[in-house]
Amino acid sequence: MSRPASRPRPVPGRGRAAVKRAFDLAVCLAALPLLAPLLLALALAVRLDSPGPALFRQTRVGRGGRLFRIHKLRTMHVNDAAQAGGGPLLTAAGDARITRVGRWLRVTKLDELPQLIDVLRGDMSLVGPRPEVPRYMALYAPEARARILSVRPGITDRAAIELRDEERLLAQAADPERFYVEQLMPLKQRHYLDYVASHSLAGDVRILWDTLRAVARRRG
Numbered sequence: 698m699s700r701p702a703s704r705p706r707p708v709p710g711r712g713r714a715a716v717k718r719a720f721d722l723a724v725c726l727a728a729l730p731l732l733a734p735l736l737l738a739l740a741l742a743v744r745l746d747s748p749g750p751a752l753f754r755q756t757r758v759g760r761g762g763r764l765f766r767i768h769k770l771r772t773m774h775v776n777d778a779a780q781a782g783g784g785p786l787l788t789a790a791g792d793a794r795i796t797r798v799g800r801w802l803r804v805t806k807l808d809e810l811p812q813l814i815d816v817l818r819g820d821m822s823l824v825g826p827r828p829e830v831p832r833y834m835a836l837y838a839p840e841a842r843a844r845i846l847s848v849r850p851g852i853t854d855r856a857a858i859e860l861r862d863e864e865r866l867l868a869q870a871a872d873p874e875r876f877y878v879e880q881l882m883p884l885k886q887r888h889y890l891d892y893v894a895s896h897s898l899a900g901d902v903r904i905l906w907d908t909l910r911a912v913a914r915r916r917g
Contacts, residue, residue, distance in 0.1 A: 714848075716898055721823050725813050736810055739770055739802070746798035749775030752811060757828035760849045765820040767828060768811040772799025786830055787877055789868035803864070806912050812852045824901040825851025826889035836878060837886065845889045848896070853908040856888035861911055 740751035753771040756764050773794045788795070788803075795803065802808040815821040821828065828850035834842060860866070860881065870876035892900075 713897070717822060717896075717901065718819075720898055720901065721816050724823060725816050729813055729817075732810060732813070735807075739807060739810070742798050743771050743796075743802075747774055747796045756831065757850065758831055758834040758846065759820050759828060760846055762846050764831065765815070765828075767821075768814055770799075770802055770808040770811060772796060772802050772808050786832060787867055787873050788864055789870075789873055790864040791868055792864075804915065806861075809852055816852070820849070822849040822851045824854055824892075824896070824904045825849050826854055826892060827851065827857055827885070833878070833882065836882065841886055841890060844893050845886070848893055854888060854892055854904060856885040858904070858907055858911050859888070860884070861915065 743751045749771060751771060753769045753773070754766040755769075757767045759765045773788075774796060799808070812821055816823060825848050826845050834846075837845065863881065866881070867873040867877060
């Protein structure tokens, strides 16, 4: 008598990814209706403060190296080349390109809220390595880049919390781009690789909570 075929064992990585995706969708679907009035008010403030659209989109590198357009509330003047995809890619504190409302949005991190749309679309996760522009992602070593891009990029992560004053650090550097590449990128890489190796749902919840606490302290 033949033995019944055994059921295939679930793949831990796939199961963990499914749970993470379900969590992302649940949070976004619950949060977006509550945040909709705030987003509309912020979008109106951006439009009244300076001419141009309320949203800013920029090409970033997503999971598997696929390019996508990230969404943010616009914080710079539309006639600036950087808003159109050219010009300097780094923004330092005190940058003249930033609008009055944009300065407040960047301090409070509220300019990142439209990325909940990117999470719903599947381009991003609530927590994960922050998505880089192609120019800087190409500077990572191939093995590290492949591991970082094996997960969806996130709205926040440990590196974003630790480097929440990144713009101030860039403003203090004699050569902001060199400082970013030689000092900040290696630090971010360590956090990104640690996250890919050991992320969990409980860990994501802790990072979200720590992000909210860090933003609240900065606003205070």
